Amino acid sequence: MKSGQSQGSGSEAVDSATRLSYFAERADALTETIRHLVEVESPSDNKEAVDRLSALLAGRFEALGGHAKFHRADDFGNHLQVDFAGKRGEPVLLLGHMDTVYPLGTLATMPCRVADGRLWGPGALDMKSGISLMLHALEALQAWHGRGLPRPVTVLLVSDEEVGSDSSRRITEAVAKRSAAVLVLEPSYGPQGAVKTARKGVGEYQIKVTGKAAHAGLDFEKGQSAILELARQIERLSKLVDLKRGLTLNVGVIAGGTRTNVIPAEAVAALDVRIARMKDGAAIDRKLRSLKAFNRKCKLTIKGGINRPPMERTAGVADLYKKASVIAKQLGWKLQEAAVGGGSDGNFTAGLGIPTLDGLGGVGEGAHASHESIVLSALPRRASLLTQLIESA
Numbered sequence: 373m374k375s376g377q378s379q380g381s382g383s384e385a386v387d388s389a390t391r392l393s394y395f396a397e398r399a400d401a402l403t404e405t406i407r408h409l410v411e412v413e414s415p416s417d418n419k420e421a422v423d424r425l426s427a428l429l430a431g432r433f434e435a436l437g438g439h440a441k442f443h444r445a446d447d448f449g450n451h452l453q454v455d456f457a458g459k460r461g462e463p464v465l466l467l468g469h470m471d472t473v474y475p476l477g478t479l480a481t482m483p484c485r486v487a488d489g490r491l492w493g494p495g496a497l498d499m500k501s502g503i504s505l506m507l508h509a510l511e512a513l514q515a516w517h518g519r520g521l522p523r524p525v526t527v528l529l530v531s532d533e534e535v536g537s538d539s540s541r542r543i544t545e546a547v548a549k550r551s552a553a554v555l556v557l558e559p560s561y562g563p564q565g566a567v568k569t570a571r572k573g574v575g576e577y578q579i580k581v582t583g584k585a586a587h588a589g590l591d592f593e594k595g596q597s598a599i600l601e602l603a604r605q606i607e608r609l610s611k612l613v614d615l616k617r618g619l620t621l622n623v624g625v626i627a628g629g630t631r632t633n634v635i636p637a638e639a640v641a642a643l644d645v646r647i648a649r650m651k652d653g654a655a656i657d658r659k660l661r662s663l664k665a666f667n668r669k670c671k672l673t674i675k676g677g678i679n680r681p682p683m684e685r686t687a688g689v690a691d692l693y694k695k696a697s698v699i700a701k702q703l704g705w706k707l708q709e710a711a712v713g714g715g716s717d718g719n720f721t722a723g724l725g726i727p728t729l730d731g732l733g734g735v736g737e738g739a740h741a742s743h744e745s746i747v748l749s750a751l752p753r754r755a756s757l758l759t760q761l762i763e764s765a
């Protein structure tokens with residue numbers, strides 16, 4: 373990768389002002405694309421619905437000269453990969469997801485609409501505006517560079533990101549491994565549209581305690597309370613939290629027992645673990661797996677693991693952010709960066725050591741909520757930034 377202000381690949385012909393006015397003139401078309409995508413509902417758990425969206429998107433990307441292929445998935449929509457040839461250099465990966473958290477029919481109560489300088493609707497921010505930015509940025513690059521893109525580009529849109537990416541992770545990692553950089557079009561952070569240069573890793577565990585049932589009145593001393601044991605374990609888990617290291621554990625669900633007059637034979641806790649550093653993942657995993665019962669007559673069974681590594685702000689990530697902030701400055705705007713607690717597929721690619729910049733998508737608020745919306749005026753500069761990053765990342 374080149375550093376500094378070099379734009380590479382002959383893009384000098386198109387200056388920042390030209391890029392901005394190109395997208396400002398086409399603002400309506402970009403808004404229309406977002407509306408179109410929002411109106412094709414695509415909940416993670418509805419294969420048919422997501423397949424409809426991936427087929428539509430394959431057509432849009434192929435119309436821009438890409439070669440589309442589907443990675444078939446049985447339980448989720450087919451993941452879509454589109455490869456674009458380029459004039460020279462290593463490929464860059466544009467990464468995102470088609471699925472949303474909204475069940476089919478949400479549009480009836482949460483219709484797509486434009487008002488107050490915003491576009492509202494399910495998935496508008498997370499992340500149908502990001503997919504639309506990909507489409508329009510690639511179209512612009514085709515126009516500016518004559519026939520063909522300045523460098524090879526792969527678009528990968530998965531269908532199960534909102535439910536953990538189990539089915540797509542290997543595809544994402546394989547495509548990322550042959551890319552020079554990964555640009556993730558997930559929503560930006562905050563009202564200023566900061567990009568995300570660090571994300572926490574995420575783990576999920578279940579701790580099950582097996583004790584011994586007994587009558588709480590007649591045979592109290594013969595019982596071994598699974599609930600008491602679990603309560604002591606939860607207290608112990610809370611001491612593992614280290615906020616300074618960005619390490620948190622949250623017991624979010626507990627269950628156990630049958631009746632008040634029975635010593636409980638079973639109790640279960642489900643916990644969410646977040647790590648900011650890769651090495652903390654193995655350490656916390658070891659600690660959880662080696663938990664010992666306080667009451668030797670109770671048995672612990674621990675299931676789960678770390679399912680997304682943290683996206684750390686490595687030198688490669690920092691370099692990519694620096695490049696993006698220089699471009700943003702030329703576009704007349706100060707691009708900020710943020711570290712966030714939530715994970716994305718960018719965690720996988722950054723975990724492989726590939727320079728990854730996340731949060732390049734829309735600016736807005738209310739992801740996963742009824743007021744989900746994006747700010748329309750932010751789109752031209754986000755699209756301009758994306759074109760320049762594709763050229764020079």
Ligand SMILES: [Zn+2]
Nearest residue numbers: 498499558559
């Ligand atoms: Zn998302």
